[in-house]
Amino acid sequence: MNENKNYVFPFVLLGIVLVVCFGINISLGSVNIPLKDSLSIVFGNTAEKESWEYIIWNYRLPKAITAMLVGAGLSLSGLLMQTLFRNPLAGPFVLGISSGASLGAAILIMGSSLFSSIVAFEFINSVSLAIASSVGSIIVLIAVMIVASKIKDTMALLIIGLMFGSITAAVVSILSYFTNAEKLQQYIYWSFGSVGNLSWSQILLLTVIIGIAILISLLTLKSLNAFLLGENYAKSMGVHIKKSRYLIIIATGLLAGGATAFAGPVAFIGLAVPHLTRQIFSTTDHRVLMPAVLLYGAILLLICDTLAQVPSSAYVLPLNAITAIIGAPVVIWLLVRKRKMVF
Amino acid sequence: MKQGELTGIIGVNGIGKSTLLRTLAQVQPALAGTILLHNTPLERYTSKELASIVSIVLTETIPSKNLTVLELISLGRQPYTNWIGSLSTADKEKIEEAIEMVGLSDLQHKKCYELSDGQLQRVMIGRALAQDTELILLDEPTSHLDLYHKVQLLKLLHHVAHTTKKTILFTSHEIEIALQLCDQMLILNNLDNPFGSPETLISQKQFEKLFPTDTLRFDADTNSFKVS
Numbered sequence: 001m002n003e004n005k006n007y008v009f010p011f012v013l014l015g016i017v018l019v020v021c022f023g024i025n026i027s028l029g030s031v032n033i034p035l036k037d038s039l040s041i042v043f044g045n046t047a048e049k050e051s052w053e054y055i056i057w058n059y060r061l062p063k064a065i066t067a068m069l070v071g072a073g074l075s076l077s078g079l080l081m082q083t084l085f086r087n088p089l090a091g092p093f094v095l096g097i098s099s100g101a102s103l104g105a106a107i108l109i110m111g112s113s114l115f116s117s118i119v120a121f122e123f124i125n126s127v128s129l130a131i132a133s134s135v136g137s138i139i140v141l142i143a144v145m146i147v148a149s150k151i152k153d154t155m156a157l158l159i160i161g162l163m164f165g166s167i168t169a170a171v172v173s174i175l176s177y178f179t180n181a182e183k184l185q186q187y188i189y190w191s192f193g194s195v196g197n198l199s200w201s202q203i204l205l206l207t208v209i210i211g212i213a214i215l216i217s218l219l220t221l222k223s224l225n226a227f228l229l230g231e232n233y234a235k236s237m238g239v240h241i242k243k244s245r246y247l248i249i250i251a252t253g254l255l256a257g258g259a260t261a262f263a264g265p266v267a268f269i270g271l272a273v274p275h276l277t278r279q280i281f282s283t284t285d286h287r288v289l290m291p292a293v294l295l296y297g298a299i300l301l302l303i304c305d306t307l308a309q310v311p312s313s314a315y316v317l318p319l320n321a322i323t324a325i326i327g328a329p330v331v332i333w334l335l336v337r338k339r340k341m342v343f
Numbered sequence: 344m345k346q347g348e349l350t351g352i353i354g355v356n357g358i359g360k361s362t363l364l365r366t367l368a369q370v371q372p373a374l375a376g377t378i379l380l381h382n383t384p385l386e387r388y389t390s391k392e393l394a395s396i397v398s399i400v401l402t403e404t405i406p407s408k409n410l411t412v413l414e415l416i417s418l419g420r421q422p423y424t425n426w427i428g429s430l431s432t433a434d435k436e437k438i439e440e441a442i443e444m445v446g447l448s449d450l451q452h453k454k455c456y457e458l459s460d461g462q463l464q465r466v467m468i469g470r471a472l473a474q475d476t477e478l479i480l481l482d483e484p485t486s487h488l489d490l491y492h493k494v495q496l497l498k499l500l501h502h503v504a505h506t507t508k509k510t511i512l513f514t515s516h517e518i519e520i521a522l523q524l525c526d527q528m529l530i531l532n533n534l535d536n537p538f539g540s541p542e543t544l545i546s547q548k549q550f551e552k553l554f555p556t557d558t559l560r561f562d563a564d565t566n567s568f569k570v571s
Binding site for chain 1: 365368369370389390391392393394395397398399401403405406407409410411414415418419421422424426427428470474
């Protein structure tokens with residue numbers, strides 16, 4: 001905790017890896033643009049072909065930036081959840097928070113066709129989708145917190161989180177049953193997860209949401225470290241438990257809700273990245289973990305997005321499938337190697 | 344209670360030793376009555392103010408054992424550090440002092456999951472010391488330890504109380520060891536709850552009344568319990 005110098009090297013390394021992944025991500029795709037040209041376009045130079053410039057500026061650059069924001073956001077929310085619930089398996093997905101976001105999105109997309117006579121749901125745009133998802137995730141998070149305050153057993157809490165997930169999934173099925181095909185397709189595409197197709201203004205909004213959430217998380221840095229010893233010890237060390245809890249919940253809701261709203265429910269990043277980060281940095285100090293998790297998450301989602309793109313082909317696989325295919329084995333590997341998940 | 348003394352609270356299971364201690368630390372609200380600290384009711388203190396006066400060692404296991412000894416003990420400085428928790432030179436000195444006092448200098452970079460129960464208990468005491476409070480409360484610090492480590496731990500507490508002039512209050516079932524090391528003892532029996540030095544309490548025959556005599560009796564000659 002004292003020797004911050006030890007962490008300079010891994011941070012520099014992560015920074016370099018991030019830049020490399022970013023470069024690869026924008027140069028690969030259905031049209032191959034050489035890495036050199038891609039980077040020179042990003043830095044404002046004109047390229048050999050005008051179409052390349054168009055692809056980079058209007059398609060690939062926004063996508064890469066979204067991938068970084070979403071990856072960083074989900075990973076940080078996973079870290080916050082794991083510390084708050086003192087449970088290594090916690091994450092936006094396991095505790096039903098992403099399901100809450102899905103429910104919010106589902107009600108907005110599909111509910112609109114059901115209730116269109118009552119309210120004019122003409123505003124299914126990025127902003128309303130983001131609000132609906134964030135509200136959905138915060139509601140589920142608060143429900144989980146209320147239960148958490150009554151139940152000390154963290155395993156029971158996890159199961160309850162899964163139950164919340166099932167309930168929201170059930171409500172989504174009911175909504176899907178009654179909705180029309182067009183809306184259903186819109187929702188299913190949203191649920192595949194994708195970091196593409198965001199306009200620059202949408203990216204700005206996502207940046208603001210994630211930025212605010214990171215600022216809130218920074219305020220809780222000290223209490224997060226104290227929470228590692230449990231709430232009683234944290235309280236005895238002068239941590240304002242209620243205030244910190246609320247701040248952490250709000251930050252998580254914004255991170256998971258915001259990321260899910262724009263990119264759909266992206267699985268496993270939130271759970272796996274904090275564990276990977278702890279392996280590399282071998283510390284529990286959130287002052288180191290927080291920036292590391294942000295970098296790591298951005299890198300991992302860039303890689304997943306590059307793979308989902310299926311280089312040199314016109315296919316784009318659901319991002320959600322790729323993150324699960326990469327994320328799940330990582331978690332299994334960690335468990336097998338360590339025998340237990342220390343956090 | 345006097346400054347720099349080691350006080351043991353004893354009593355049968357379920358009499359409320361832990362409850363008393365946890366209430367003193369404001370970990371749980373008082374069931375009834377008011378507790379005065381420096382003539383001010385305990386509730387008047389903010390949790391931050393209280394954190395610089397009272398520190399605790401609880402029976403509960405800590406959720407994350409991935410912390411190193413140094414990291415964990417450093418957390419004790421939280422009431423004094425800034426919003427982000429960076430440690431000043433003074434903080435680091437206090438931490439070093441605490442680590443030395445509990446004899447963990449060689450183990451300070453070990454992770455907590457690598458430690459034995461006895462070592463972990465000393466880490467928790469080190470953290471309380473680093474918090475640098477006048478009053479340290481410990482809830483059954485000797486449970487799960489073998490006889491040697493129980494004695495070692497209570498001797499450590501005795502030493503800490505006398506050298507640092509901190510007031511240390513602990514609950515324990517180790518009456519015989521406590522009799523030899525405590526300056527003061529409080530017996531919770533739901534009646535008069537006598538408080539005094541071990542010698543006074545022995546002369547008042549308080550220990551004879553502690554357990555049903557058909558099972559266990561106190562032998563005043565050896566200051567120990569014998570099976571009847």
